[in-house]
Amino acid sequence: MDHVTVLPAENGQAKVKSIYNAAGYYFHDTWRPLNGAVIQKFNDSSAITHCLKGKIVYMLGDSTVRQWFEYLTALVPNLKQLNLYSPKNTGPFMAVDSGNNILVRYRCHGPPIRFTSVLSSELHYVANELDGIQGGPNTVVLVSVWSHFSTFPIEVYIRRLRHIRRAVVRLLDREPATLVVIRTANLQKLNSENSLFNSDWFSLQRDVVLRAMFRGLRVQLLDAWEMTLAHHLPHDIHPPRAIIRNMMDMILCRICPVGKI
Structure with a gap:
């Protein structure tokens, strides 16, 4: 069908309870969460x-x-990436906007890592990195750990998340105003090669564990699983730019709630 017409509910109409608890939906290629959060688009680099x-x-x-x-x-021209002579896939990377006092850093998590060889000196565990962050109202921490653990027993992933969880608790105890965002797993394309050692079923199991591990903490969960499942673009372990844009809009809205920018 080319068009779908949504009509308002009539008085007295029976309500149907869905067994599928969707996190949101896309409308005009913009993610609309069902928890009532107001999402603003950050299409402009100045914003x-x-x-x-x-x-x-x-x-x-x-x-x-x-x-x-x-x-x-x-997207942001003033955010200049420094050349740290780091490997393309693993980093570490750093970008700075000195005029606006912005610092963005990326570092790969510790082993297991599947995509490339990494110097042992650069294998830093996320929990150790979190313990080195002072935190505060001007600090944002974004964490994503799931894909490289899908070919290992679930106990390995649980052990890693327990250490990260404890480090997050310590960080929030030091500085409760720190914003911590945990990214969930997402669906991926399964071709004839990687389908031999991976599947969305393995990713889903880790996604369930991750959600349970951080439940009850003062962290924000970014539901990458739902955001990739609901979009019309094909599944990919690295979601297309349209989905990444919506993810970043979600994060920026949590850093700068509507009415405070």
Whole structure:
């Protein structure tokens, strides 16, 4: 069908309870969360700069959080990436806007890592990195750890998340105003090669564990699973730019709620 007409509910109409608890939907290619959160578009680099002014943003994890770093440095011209002679996939990377006092850093999580060889000196665990962050109202921490654990027993992932959870608790105890955003797993394209050792079923199991591990903490959950499931674009372990843009809009709205920028 080319068109769908949505009519308002009639008085007395029976309500149907869905067993599927969707996190949101896309309308005009913009993510609309069902929790009532107001989402603002940050299409203008000046709006992003204004939101991030005076902020330190730490991105810790795999290549799906590295996409956020690449998105910001590509869209915001004043956010200059420093050449640290780092490997392309693993980093560490750093971008600075000295005029607006913005610092954005990315570092890959510790082993297991599947995509490339990494110097042992650069294998920093997320929990250790979190313990080195002072935190505060001008600090944003974005974490994504899931993909590289899908080929290992679930106990390995649970053990890693327990250490990260404890480090997050310590960070929030030091500085409760720190914004911590945890990214969930997402669906991916399964071709004839990687379908031999990976699947969305493995990713889903880790997604369930991650949600349970951080439930009850003062952290924000970014539902990448739902945001990739609901979009019309094909699944990809690295979601297309349209989905990344919506993810970044969600994060920026949490850094700068509507009416405060």
